[in-house]
Amino acid sequence: MMRIPLILLTAALLVSSFTAYAATAWKIDGKTIQFVRVKGAHQVGNCTLKAGAPSCRAALALENTVLKSGLLSDANPAAILCEKIGGTVKIGVDAKRNENSFCLFGDGSLVSTAALYASALANGGVYRGKR
Numbered sequence: 001m002m003r004i005p006l007i008l009l010t011a012a013l014l015v016s017s018f019t020a021y022a023a024t025a026w027k028i029d030g031k032t033i034q035f036v037r038v039k040g041a042h043q044v045g046n047c048t049l050k051a052g053a054p055s056c057r058a059a060l061a062l063e064n065t066v067l068k069s070g071l072l073s074d075a076n077p078a079a080i081l082c083e084k085i086g087g088t089v090k091i092g093v094d095a096k097r098n099e100n101s102f103c104l105f106g107d108g109s110l111v112s113t114a115a116l117y118a119s120a121l122a123n124g125g126v127y128r129g130k131r
Helices: 003-020 057-064 077-084 113-123
Strands: 025-028 031-038 042-045 048-050 053-055 088-093 099-104 110-112
Touching: 025 099, 042 057, 042 113, 053 057, 057 110, 057 113, 077 088, 077 099, 077 113, 099 113, 110 113
Parallel strands: none
Antiparallel strands: 025 031, 025 088, 031 042, 042 110, 048 053, 088 099, 099 110
16 A cells, blocks of 8 residues: 555656756767657657657657556666666766666667656556567
């Protein structure tokens, strides 16, 4: 019974920490990657636009991932979620030297792990994207 408030509090903290880093370019693995805004305040990087909509695994993950029970542990739940859906966690640095963690997918697209986690809580479904 007490897990629901804790999960909601965690999501609120992650969303607020994500919005504090609203950079549109992040340096990840030595490369500067431009991010575009999708699904409200969330941003994806290395994502192709088709008919004005993002077409990449990162955008699909924002739309189709949900946080399942049993995911919480002592580790960062956003990083665990990224790895469970086939991504790799990467650290990015913006021009002001802020750091943020990102989920890198096989097609090269990225999304903030905090945005992925917050979307997973809000979606209420199961991951339906292709791995």
